[in-house]
Amino acid sequence: MVDQALPKQAANISDNAADDEPRCFVAKLFGKRARNREVQEERILTAAMNCFIRSGFRGASMNEICSEAGMSPGALYRYFPSKEAIIEKIAATHRQQSAEILARMSQSNNIVDAITNVGLDHVRKMSMNDEGPGPRDSSARLFVEVRAESMRNESVAAICELHEGLMREELLAAFSAAKERGEIDPVTDLDLTVAAVAAMGEGIIMRNFPAQGVPLEALEPVFRALAVGLLRPTTPLANK
């Protein structure tokens, strides 16, 4: 069989500069014998995510994950030292995706539009990983699973706090800027408002409205009303 795979360690150890030949480094991306470590890790994480969505962090067994990934336990444990490590990695990835969406808060010059758009973006993103097989609200399930685990698992709690702290900072910065622009009632407690918006957003994400037949367009006025209500903008309909 002429299956040329990427020699990972050869590139690291030997320093032969005559490596201009474009080798077939895409070793059958998710195929039986993929050689690349990152590809294998990705394969495991994808499988584990499916299992965790189906059975929960504690409910899913390593054998279940191995079957889903098409690997043996021996192979899997070459890439992750423990089930706990897989859980932590998946929790981090999931929360990081949320934080990245929130990072776009400061792009808008209008706080009501900013909240509305970022909220919709978040809901859209969280309801999107539902193309392939499996339950329609996989992201919502994972979200709740991570939240539950974070309430009793020290390291998962730390991972969540890291990303959620970033999200709160982003919100606070946007709110502060809006306050200086005069868009927010000066007496508003911004810290509390940030916490409330974050909490309510979590509730919305958790329920996964798009998966229940509520279109994003229907959600738009809800987010807008929430923003108007909580932030009491002094010029509520200026940009609308």
Place this chain on the structure above:
Amino acid sequence: MVDQALPKQAANISDNAADDEPRCFVAKLFGKRARNREVQEERILTAAMNCFIRSGFRGASMNEICSEAGMSPGALYRYFPSKEAIIEKIAATHRQQSAEILARMSQSNNIVDAITNVGLDHVRKMSMNDEGPGPRDSSARLFVEVRAESMRNESVAAICELHEGLMREELLAAFSAAKERGEIDPVTDLDLTVAAVAAMGEGIIMRNFPAQGVPLEALEPVFRALAVGLLRPTTPLANK
């Protein structure tokens, strides 16, 4: 790990056997015997709840629950046929408590006050079971645990849907009445608003603000602003 010096068997019932009670079959079913059974079931449920809060539904073992309850497995399995049955019972009890609070929605004649008060009641109740030992946000933990389980466990999902359906009905009835009173913009989509309020409420409950040092009084304007924003009352400050 509190090994409470609880008398083994005889202490749970008062010893006034001198009464000339009818010792018929029915009396046995509904008399002292039945009451003792309820006491034992309650003991198991309380212990199980503590364990589930500490370790999660799947993470807590039956041995852990037995130790917490000060019972042997043989005794425990006399009262509950399976771990699943305990989980279902606890999920039902927890969700029912929420539904009972929501049932007071119709008592208020002002929709903004109604939402504010019921929201505060709910948060207060959910943060109150924190007198004894254990984590401060036991109700929030249980809430998330039940939600997570409901997303992959058919019977727990049915239990949740039962009580949450009641809650949505209650909200919808209050909103409809308010709409007829002219308190809500006629174009508002009440079904969507009910769903949104419920989802955001879940988010607030989940974060358990009182346990994080946010007093209920601080939360009051947040609920009020949320209600005003989402329901757009035509006479927003009438009763304030």
Place this chain on the structure above:
DNA sequence: TAAATGAGAGAGAACGTTCTCTCTCATTTG
């Protein structure tokens, strides 16, 4: 005494993890 109750051992399955062995293949050696 008969029925109810409970303690505790432990059965049998499933768990997370480790171990051993085989296979593949780039590189080294002859």
Place this chain on the structure above:
DNA sequence: CAAATGAGAGAGAACGTTCTCTCTCATTTA
């Protein structure tokens, strides 16, 4: 060039533990 080498990758049995649940038998209760 062909054989030898050795390290990475993986399969799958097996390990010790822990799981849920049952069974036996002693004690309590009516």
